[in-house]
Amino acid sequence: MNAIRFTSQRRVLAAAILAASLPMAPAIAQEAPAKIGLFLELTGGSASTTSEASQLGVELAISEINAAGGIGGRKLQMVVADTQTDATVGVGEMKRLVLQDEVDFVFGPVISQVFMAAAPVVNEAKVSSIGSTGSMAITPTFAPYYFSTLINAEVQAKKMVSQAVDVRKAKKVAILSDTGAQAKDFVAAVKKELEARGVELTGTQEYQYRATDMTPQFLALRRSEPEELLFFTSSGEDGGHALKSLSELGWDIHVTGNWSIGAFAEIVEQIAGKEAMKNVTGANYRGFTYCKGGEQPTAFLDLVAKAKTFAPDRAARASMTFVALFYDATYLMKAAVEGTGNKWEGPAIAAWIEKNAGSVKGVTGVYTPSATSHFLYDANAVVTVIPSERGEANIQERADCS
Structure with missing residues (x-):
């Protein structure tokens, strides 16, 4: 019995020595997720018609992008901030997103005054963002890494x-x-x-x-x-x-x-x-309109169907216009990051969007930003x-x- 136990122990020891002598298999690197901030008026004046829909558009696009492998091998993780339709609250929430959560990109807001108050935070951090504000005071000089989906x-x-x-x-x-x-x-x-x-x-x-x-x-x-x-x-x-x-x-x-x-x-x-x-x-x-007896906006109608499948209750009460605007904006972000060689820095993304956004096909219409205007759509889209x-x-x- 002792001989059997001794032989068994020797086998275990030999196996351990052999394993230690073999080269270790390389660990599979797991890319950290890219953090996407949602900086929206989820409570307060604009919540009922715009911000909830904007969030739905981003979430739908992110779910599709993640299912396809993410961006540059990185999945996208959302971090939500509620401005409460208040500029002072908005500044605090933007600081949390940028300084504490260290987001890579920001979507929102939909109120010009809120973004104008928070702009210095994203400017200093060089974080790119796409919102839906219409004030002409929000120029590339005022906010060099920010773009707007709104008709100005x-x-x-x-x-x-x-x-x-x-x-x-x-x-x-x-x-x-x-x-x-x-x-x-x-x-x-x-x-x-x-x-x-x-x-x-x-x-x-x-x-x-x-x-x-x-x-x-x-x-x-x-x-x-x-x-x-x-x-x-x-x-x-x-x-x-x-x-x-x-x-x-x-x-x-x-x-x-x-x-x-x-x-x-x-x-x-x-x-x-x-x-x-x-x-x-x-x-x-133009992308949301039709003529009787003419061609229907099939891309928009297809998006509406996807949104209803993705989140039926929210889609039923959401402004599908804003769902489409922010769905498109999320894919524009993806194209910009990939177009820069998977860079997330604000200057690189902004420069790419200024020069190349027109090549990105969206539901809403053709993008037409430039170095002098960061409004993504011009009069031809209206x-x-x-x-x-x-x-x-x-x-x-x-x-x-x-």
Whole structure:
């Protein structure tokens, strides 16, 4: 028995010595995930229509990218920050994302004032970001590594003045807008455009964001006797309350609305009623529109179907416009990182997007940024729509269809 035990022990010892003498197999390197910050207004004024949808768009794209192996072998990990639609809170949350969580990229916000307050944080850290803000003050000089998916205030102003003056033949117009930074840029751009065309601006009125009654503003504007009203609202809810106030006042005047009136037409109609929409045009991205009997925006409709499968409850209440904008933006980020040889540094990504974004095919339209403008879409991406005429998934009928 002792001989058997001794032999067994010798075999174990020999096996251990042999194993120690063999070269060790190299460990398989596990790349750390790339951290993606979501810097969004998840509570507060814009949460119901924009930020939740923006988050859904990023999440859907990230799930697809991770399923395909990630970017440069790195999976993507989301880190969520809620600005609460407050600039001061936003600065604190951006510091947490950049300094504590050390994110590689940031998506958001959707409110210009929030980003303008937080911009110094990402600038110093050289972190790239894509949001959906419209203020003209957010230039490549102000924020060199930031890009916006939103149709900027100047583009909207030119499109709306063209609709009111060239199509509607108005000689006198008035403006209703909110008090936000983007709205102020819009008013300045409209004034410049009207002056160049020799069209009279009879009056301007502002309302506080999230106001529900604009009757005093409309009474003042009606006294100035315009032939056309230009609406610039920052949310579908504001657009709905504005049209509801106008309808209740009984003022029968045509309204040329901005992008919010088009993109959030369903919300506008829920508040104002269908009758209040009959004398209104809006604006929207070409990729979300159609002509009756013509080609449908199949890329957008396919994305809507994917979003409904991915997160049915959230997709049912989300603005699919913002889902598409941030879904596209996530793939633009992927293309930029891969195009730079898997670099995540802000200067490298920004330079690539400025020069190469037009080669990236998205749902929304063709990208057209440059070294002098970090707005990802120009006027060619925007069309006038009839917001009361909507098809599947709330796609908009274009007003210029023959």
